[in-house]
Amino acid sequence: MTIEIKTAKMDTIRNTFGHIARRFGDKPATRYQEATYDIAAQTNFHYKPLWDQDHELNDPSRTAITMEDWYALKDPRQFYYGTYVQNRARMQENAESNFGFFDKRDLADKLPEGMKERLIKHLIPLRHVEHTANLNNMYCTAYANYCTAVAQATLFEGMDRFGNAQYYARIGLAIDGNTGDSLAAAKEEWMNNPIWQGLRAYCEKTLTIDDWFETFIAQNIVLDTLVDNLYFEQYDAWLTENNAGDILMLTEFMRERSRESQRWSDSLLKTVINENRQNADQVKSWISTWRIRAQSALEPLANDLLSDDALAEAYSALATRLKKIGLAD
Amino acid sequence: MSTKKLNLKDKYRLLTRDLDWDFSYEDRKDAFPFEEFEGIKITDWDKWEDPFRLTMDAYWKYQAEKEKKLYAIYDAFSQNNGHLNVTDARYVNAIKIFLTAVSPGELAAHSGFAFTGRHMGGIGARIAAQMQSLDELRHIQTQIHAMSHYNKFFDGFDEFSHMHDRVWYISVVKSFFDDARSAGPFEFMVAIGFSFEYVLTNLLFVPFMSGAAYNGDMATVTFGFSAQSDEARHMTLGLEIIKFLLEQHEDNVPIVQKWIDKWLWRGYRILTVVAMMMDYMLPQKVMSWKEAWELYFEQAGGALFKDLERYGIKMPDYTDLIKAEKEHLSHQAWWTFYTNSQATAFHTWIPSNQELDWLSEKYPETFDKYYRPRWEMAKEMADKGERYYNEGLPQLCQTCQIPMIYTDVQNDPRDIVYRSTKYQGERFHFCSDQCQHIFENEPEKYVHSWLPVHQIFQGNCGGPGGLEKVMDYYKLDVGKANMDYVGSPDEERWKTWKGVA
Numbered sequence: 001m002t003i004e005i006k007t008a009k010m011d012t013i014r015n016t017f018g019h020i021a022r023r024f025g026d027k028p029a030t031r032y033q034e035a036t037y038d039i040a041a042q043t044n045f046h047y048k049p050l051w052d053q054d055h056e057l058n059d060p061s062r063t064a065i066t067m068e069d070w071y072a073l074k075d076p077r078q079f080y081y082g083t084y085v086q087n088r089a090r091m092q093e094n095a096e097s098n099f100g101f102f103d104k105r106d107l108a109d110k111l112p113e114g115m116k117e118r119l120i121k122h123l124i125p126l127r128h129v130e131h132t133a134n135l136n137n138m139y140c141t142a143y144a145n146y147c148t149a150v151a152q153a154t155l156f157e158g159m160d161r162f163g164n165a166q167y168y169a170r171i172g173l174a175i176d177g178n179t180g181d182s183l184a185a186a187k188e189e190w191m192n193n194p195i196w197q198g199l200r201a202y203c204e205k206t207l208t209i210d211d212w213f214e215t216f217i218a219q220n221i222v223l224d225t226l227v228d229n230l231y232f233e234q235y236d237a238w239l240t241e242n243n244a245g246d247i248l249m250l251t252e253f254m255r256e257r258s259r260e261s262q263r264w265s266d267s268l269l270k271t272v273i274n275e276n277r278q279n280a281d282q283v284k285s286w287i288s289t290w291r292i293r294a295q296s297a298l299e300p301l302a303n304d305l306l307s308d309d310a311l312a313e314a315y316s317a318l319a320t321r322l323k324k325i326g327l328a329d
Numbered sequence: 330m331s332t333k334k335l336n337l338k339d340k341y342r343l344l345t346r347d348l349d350w351d352f353s354y355e356d357r358k359d360a361f362p363f364e365e366f367e368g369i370k371i372t373d374w375d376k377w378e379d380p381f382r383l384t385m386d387a388y389w390k391y392q393a394e395k396e397k398k399l400y401a402i403y404d405a406f407s408q409n410n411g412h413l414n415v416t417d418a419r420y421v422n423a424i425k426i427f428l429t430a431v432s433p434g435e436l437a438a439h440s441g442f443a444f445t446g447r448h449m450g451g452i453g454a455r456i457a458a459q460m461q462s463l464d465e466l467r468h469i470q471t472q473i474h475a476m477s478h479y480n481k482f483f484d485g486f487d488e489f490s491h492m493h494d495r496v497w498y499i500s501v502v503k504s505f506f507d508d509a510r511s512a513g514p515f516e517f518m519v520a521i522g523f524s525f526e527y528v529l530t531n532l533l534f535v536p537f538m539s540g541a542a543y544n545g546d547m548a549t550v551t552f553g554f555s556a557q558s559d560e561a562r563h564m565t566l567g568l569e570i571i572k573f574l575l576e577q578h579e580d581n582v583p584i585v586q587k588w589i590d591k592w593l594w595r596g597y598r599i600l601t602v603v604a605m606m607m608d609y610m611l612p613q614k615v616m617s618w619k620e621a622w623e624l625y626f627e628q629a630g631g632a633l634f635k636d637l638e639r640y641g642i643k644m645p646d647y648t649d650l651i652k653a654e655k656e657h658l659s660h661q662a663w664w665t666f667y668t669n670s671q672a673t674a675f676h677t678w679i680p681s682n683q684e685l686d687w688l689s690e691k692y693p694e695t696f697d698k699y700y701r702p703r704w705e706m707a708k709e710m711a712d713k714g715e716r717y718y719n720e721g722l723p724q725l726c727q728t729c730q731i732p733m734i735y736t737d738v739q740n741d742p743r744d745i746v747y748r749s750t751k752y753q754g755e756r757f758h759f760c761s762d763q764c765q766h767i768f769e770n771e772p773e774k775y776v777h778s779w780l781p782v783h784q785i786f787q788g789n790c791g792g793p794g795g796l797e798k799v800m801d802y803y804k805l806d807v808g809k810a811n812m813d814y815v816g817s818p819d820e821e822r823w824k825t826w827k828g829v830a
């Protein structure tokens with residue numbers, strides 16, 4: 001038998017805020033709804049930004065993408081601050097115990113001969129790629145500020161990517177006895193090894209993009225899909241085959257997170273291209289530009305990391321993803 | 330394998346500071362294009378001292394714990410109809426002001442810190458700004474969720490977002506954040522990070538949260554407490570940015586001084602509403618505005634500026650004026666709102682005799698002489714059924730956007746201060762020398778101010794057709810959310826809940 005505790009129910013005069021009721025009717029709203037919809041300033045801005053006199057402070061026209069209602073780009077995960085940090089706190093707890101396990105069992109010492117050097121050359125430099133992703137998503141947050149549904153999701157993505165960068169750095173510390181030598185060596189690779197220079201140039205280039213939605217495409221769609229496939233599919237398999245599967249514990253956070261975040265970026269992009277023809281055409285044109293750039297950027301890395309057909313496999317993963325979104329070419 | 334123990338500073342350097350690199354393929358200025366136009370000179374970002382060395386995983390962990398506790402209390406609060414525990418329904422008007430005027434400022438801060446968190450060239454400063462951007466998002470969202478329950482039982486909360494872009498007194502706060510956001514990244518950091526967070530937070534948040542604590546408002550006091558450790562981080566960041574700019578180059582000193590002078594004044598003008606809240610709106614008073622000002626600004630702020638002296642920074646020269654204004658601020662403000670409350674989304678009232686006595690006691694130099702007679706007259710008129718409302722629209726200060734209500738407190742506190750200047754053939758009006766100076770330093774910026782009263786006259790607030798149209802434009806629920814508390818639906822419901830006739 002369940003006993004129902006009686007609480008005093010009082011008559012309410014309304015169930016939610018006016019702007020929420022206009023969208024969803026006057027009924028009890030979710031916390032995601034009240035924390036997200038229509039809270040950003042929209043009109044009657046006082047001053048022109050000194051750094052961009054042609055636009056308003058919050059201004060949808062900073063991108064070529066147009067939306068009847070930008071809040072259609074909602075987050076299927078329904079992350080607002082509270083749900084976001086609580087979710088990531090659980091994931092980091094798991095990551096923490098993985099790092100702890102790795103350390104306690106001295107798994108670094110059990111890596112096969114030459115594996116640490118390979119990780120320094122191939123894996124640790126990814127932290128700089130993650131740092132770029134942090135900046136690129138912050139860029140989206142700064143300019144999508146007229147729509148909190150987008151701005152908060154890209155902020156969460158940006159902070160996640162900063163977290164990723166720190167986890168890659170910690171992998172370095174886990175294999176170099178906390179000296180930081182592996183990080184210095186990995187940065188040397190990033191700066192000077194020819195296999196990384198294409199990707200580094202790609203990263204630097206994304207940081208100079210003007211249209212924030214193009215930034216979103218170049219980073220979260222094109223580059224992330226390719227790099228994720230190379231690392232979380234192909235390189236993972238390679239590590240496992242080469243007796244270094246323990247490393248997968250240390251990248252679990254990044255792998256899981258990326259899968260989850262794709263749900264959001266897929267749904268966002270799908271909504272954008274289904275909005276109108278111009279959006280779809282614009283997105284396609286950005287994608288074709290950046291996938292060509294990514295090709296030359298990633299080729300030397302993919303060849304050295306895996307094999308000469310690794311990148312082709314990553315591109316077919318990208319094609320599959322785009323097709324699923326509705327962007328078959 | 331032997332494992333070295335890393336100290337926090339080294340660890341932070343390895344985990345964070347080393348992530349950035351010197352560009353080889355693009356001009357770094359194209360990636361960080363706004364670092365120079367303000368005239369600030371950064372010679373070496375490596376000199377940035379990280380104010381708190383928080384890694385992202387630690388951030389998630391701490392913040393999640395705080396959120397979990399906070400929302401548990403919110404749930405309990407609404408389940409138990411926590412709104413019934415406030416001292417009196419008049420109190421709720423204080424948090425209506427908070428939600429409509431302050432909370433949207435949190436979102437503006439979030440957006441501004443996202444901008445600086447993307448655009449500052451140094452990674453240490455950037456990450457600190459990004460975390461603050463995330464915190465400020467937390468603040469608006471936790472505030473909305475706290476007020477969500479009150480909104481179901483009281484008028485005046487429901488259109489907070491719509492009003493933020495439109496209503497006359499709220500544009501004071503919006504223009505403050507718009508001003509900061511439209512400036513360059515370094516001015517923003519000084520404006521919000523330093524002047525607002527470091528110097529003024531104690532005078533804005535602490536009074537509201539203490540007011541909540543004294544008046545039984547569990548929801549508000551809980552988010553106040555929960556935000557405290559965020560604010561502590563924000564304050565250290567604010568101080569760090571100032572010290573960093575001052576140490577980078579001597580040419581930065583006069584620029585930073587100008588920003589401090591401007592932003593302390595801008596912030597101080599906003600505090601007018603806090604002064605009024607403390608002295609008039611809390612059924613259970615915490616302390617007078619004058620006492621708060623002395624405690625949190627004259628003492629704490631004095632020590633801070635002593636500390637900055639070695640960099641060549643001086644206390645703004647208007648501090649004597651604000652010292653004198655503390656005797657008048659709250660009284661002038663409440664009177665303004667009382668006489669214009671047909672156009673406010675909160676209720677006003679005449680202080681009770683007991684409250685008048687309290688004010689006389691707290692303001693012995695000024696209250697009986699200048700303000701008490703006004704309230705006694707207002708009461709007489711109201712008793713006769715001639716409750717006084719100001720029919721006309723007030724003239725606004727071009728800079729701070731507050732109606733011309735401030736008087737010449739250093740000479741004759743009965744005289745309203747009017748200042749004006751001509752720019753490109755047009756005359757602009759100000760409430761003070763300080764607001765005039767701010768305008769004169771950047772007239773191209775301030776000529777664009779969206780002044781609510783001008784906009785009404787130009788027919789941009791619901792079109793021609795008088796105040797009724799304006800109220801529609803505001804979505805102000807006339808007869809419910811505005812005017813006197815006495816006789817309002819809020820009062821009626823409160824009496825029913827409390828079983829008083």
Ligand SMILES: [Fe+2]
Pocket residue numbers: 435438464465468
């Ligand atoms: Fe805040």
Ligand SMILES: [Fe+2]
Pocket residue numbers: 526559560563
């Ligand atoms: Fe803050």
Ligand SMILES: [Zn+2]
Pocket residue numbers: 598726727728729730731759760761764
């Ligand atoms: Zn003014």
